[in-house]
Amino acid sequence: MENVKILKFEKKVVIPAFLDFFQNQFENDRERELLLNLLKDCNNKKNTIYVLEIDKIKVGVIGITFERVMDSPVLSIDYLFVAKDYRKKFINKNYKASQILISFILDKIIPTIQEVAMIRYLALYPDMQNEKLANYYLNLIPQSFKIKENKDIWILFKL
Amino acid sequence: MAYKWENGKVIRVSMPKKLSPENEKALEEYWQNTDTSKNPLRGIFKSLKIKVIDGKC
Numbered sequence: 001m002e003n004v005k006i007l008k009f010e011k012k013v014v015i016p017a018f019l020d021f022f023q024n025q026f027e028n029d030r031e032r033e034l035l036l037n038l039l040k041d042c043n044n045k046k047n048t049i050y051v052l053e054i055d056k057i058k059v060g061v062i063g064i065t066f067e068r069v070m071d072s073p074v075l076s077i078d079y080l081f082v083a084k085d086y087r088k089k090f091i092n093k094n095y096k097a098s099q100i101l102i103s104f105i106l107d108k109i110i111p112t113i114q115e116v117a118m119i120r121y122l123a124l125y126p127d128m129q130n131e132k133l134a135n136y137y138l139n140l141i142p143q144s145f146k147i148k149e150n151k152d153i154w155i156l157f158k159l
Numbered sequence: 160m161a162y163k164w165e166n167g168k169v170i171r172v173s174m175p176k177k178l179s180p181e182n183e184k185a186l187e188e189y190w191q192n193t194d195t196s197k198n199p200l201r202g203i204f205k206s207l208k209i210k211v212i213d214g215k216c
Binding site: 006007009029033034041046047050068070076077079095099100103104106107123124125129142143145147148152158 | 161167172185199203209213214
């Protein structure tokens with residue numbers, strides 16, 4: 001049984017150290033640059049970051065912020081990143097890192113927020129705006145819904 | 160807020176404040192007709208009894 005933890009970062013992220021956690025775990029420059037922007041925004045208090053750690057190895061990151069759409073509060077997943085070596089691995093034999101990170105948002109973060117404010121949707125923006133990545137996220141989050149507005153694809157999930 | 164990768168650069172994007180009437184209607188129908196309370200992603204985190212701690216680096 002693996003030792004699984006979630007680490008919360010709200011600010012004061014030491015960016016070089018953080019990127020070192022994921023050394024050789026980026027598929028390409030795009031992934032590294034997106035994570036770098038997420039970390040910079042965390043230090044500017046624009047988002048909150050959660051890191052999935054398994055047996056003291058950091059394997060995934062999810063960053064979240066609040067938005068509003070149609071006058072409804074929405075929790076936005078700014079970026080979801082899983083280390084290359086863990087993308088196809090099952091943790092505790094059952095779940096992928098990306099599933100655990102999204103489940104963490106649904107099981108832990110949303111109920112805490114909803115004690116004080118109603119949130120209508122969880123939103124995700126495919127960083128590469130193509131159907132292949134959109135379909136990947138639709139499969140990752142069953143019962144989610146895709147809309148295309150002003151040429152931008154968004155994935156929404158009813159909370 | 161989210162990020163878009165376009166022409167080798169990262170661009171910040173936000174959800175539109177207003178949707179087109181078609182999207183607004185479609186989203187409302189999705190809201191009315193979808194029960195996500197038994198979604199398979201719900202409960203994974205709880206079942207694994209994962210601890211959440213403050214991160215340092």
